[in-house]
Amino acid sequence: MTLHIFNPSHDEALAAHTAHYCPSRPARQLAHALAELPLQWAAEGDVCLRLPASGGTEGVEVPDWTAVERIEPWGWDRHIVGLLRRLGAPERLLPSDERLCALRRMSSRKTGVRWAEGLHVDDLPGVVKPRAVFCTSTAAAVEAALAMDGRAMVKQPWSCSGRGVWPFADDAACRRRIDKAVRLQGGVEVQARCEGLLDAAMEFTVDADGRVHFEGLSLFTTAPGGAYGGNLTAHPDRLRRTWLDCAAKAGCPLSETVLETLIERTASRLEACYGAGQADETMRYVGPLGVDVLGAREGWLPYVEINLRRTMGHVALAVGARFSPDRPPRLLRVADDGLHLDEWSEA
Template sequence: MTKKALYIFNPEHDLALASGETNYMAPASARQMASELALLPMWYAEEGSVVLAPSAYNLDYVKKIQELLGLSVDLMTEPELASERNLDIHPWGWDIAVRKRLLDLGVEESELPSIEQLDKLRSCSHRSCAVELLPQLQLGACFCGESFYLTIPEEWKSFVESHDTCLLKAPLSGSGKGLNWCKGVYTPSISGWCSRIGNQQGGVIGEPLYNKMEDFAMEFRSSGNGRFDFAGYSQFRTGGSGAYEGNLLISDAAIERNLSEYIPVEEIYKLRNRLEQELLLRFGTIYNGYLGVDMMICRFPDSPVYRIHPCVEINLRMNMGVVARHIYDRYIYPVSTGAFQISYYPSEGAAWSAHKEMEETYPLEIEQGRIKSGYLPLVPVHKKSSYRAWILISKSVHL
């Protein structure tokens, strides 16, 4: 009997990993994001699968998208979960908190990864793994990047004081979270932050700051039994604080063209091949699912002017770049391009009015079952919504 694939959007995963607690309770904003964007996995789920979400306000939307674009993905609610057997479960990311939640909902332990497996995964998600990998990816003059795992107060202090500007990172933290920007002075607040993070997570990561021109990522899929495949590129944008803002919806070939304005494309292929080998070595039998390696194109005053920082971060989980890749490849008309964005609106009604305005300004045009132009919300939007996930498609949309 084939297993039914079940997808779960748990964006609090990185925070749950950092806490390491079985009964981790995410902050209200993360819980709200998880509930309002619960349907996001329907855009990358395999055909015939189900997405865990409350039916009350999601069902109409699912039916509408099934009719519009022929998606063959259905809803499953939490009460229905207990009576289902033989599930192949795909959360956004695996951690002991989501495992406990599924057990509490009646999923059998045999269908879940063991605590030992998840502990191993947590240690592989620690940013010290990216620090270790980075030197293996310095494949010549077109590459750059340094990163240090600092474990004692003397190292924290001397690292900050020896750089005019630098970035300290918590080894486990959410997107754009756990970052501390320093300007050469080891202040009491930086010292307190380092002590707190060091006590919880073993140390802090120290990195020089680079003159970043572009954010991009290489996405891979691991089978968990020694197969590792390249799954595409992601070109994305982050805000000033480092938090994710959105992705370009363009082909892999178009992303290669964009990157090759800075770096010869052969160097990009060389990196991709080396990365596949290195990731297979480290995670090939430990991890089953998508993973992304975030990178940057940086500018330098000397030659070569542009270089790739090949490993800013490794995400051993589903990520927005893979979501964007799936949406473009499956649902966007070949000559169209666009943008995929997650937006947050703190004041009530703001998300709703932005949604209505875009719906009116950019009517949806579908040809041959694919989106040619216009605006489409990827999850339902309501008057009380704070989060929107949406795409805007045209012949040439830029983030």
């Protein structure tokens, strides 16, 4: 059987890069409340590990390790490995520290920028080339942002959902934040800011042979600060139609042909950077991943960030797979009291 773990603190843990890191209180509460979230995609006979809201190991129901064939967390990091060791997990089920360091390097925005640089979209109508630079000094970051007319987002290497991400300002406060990120995490990504109209993603899986498989599209809502709100869920065919309809209504239309080509090129580029294209197998990623994209007034931006972990887009696809094709889309969101499916309207 597979032991599933929902550890939403994964991105924070990558930044901390220590087994002794303590997740934020909201992350601990969410992990405890939604411990059974993986049942949405788990196989029959799989089990979930419920982590206490305290962040410790007290009261945890330890599985029979002899019956566990593999462990699938939301994402692997030193913190979750340390916690599993304290619970007695055998080393055969855990990645080595060398592997954890490789996963962390792959998950950095530095690698994401390199991926975006090689994505060819110049011939795709309605798609704009992403402008992003990874900078290892404050001076370089400021120079890059000013070259974008100051309309830029600054992003720490390991961050998501609005945390560790802020709009550039040509002032001392912004420089101090960049200084701190450079000192503690080695650099920042500076990305040209577009006028966003629609938050979306493309969801993939990389298999053990390094081949990338497209799983489906994702539409999600965010708060003004970038915090995650919820994901649209529907039958895959219905979701694809809704995705294209929403893009057209928002003012960033995309044709079926261009969308399909963009998906294919995204998958090919992912395979080159994270999969079979890497001769060194230790630098290959295996598992689910998501590429956040943005429908903007300027056109579709095919790279906002890459999440080398399971995403809420994958969850929405798993839930939507059980919908009938004629069932209207719902808004899937998570809260401390569980998973919710709310009514949704395109208006």
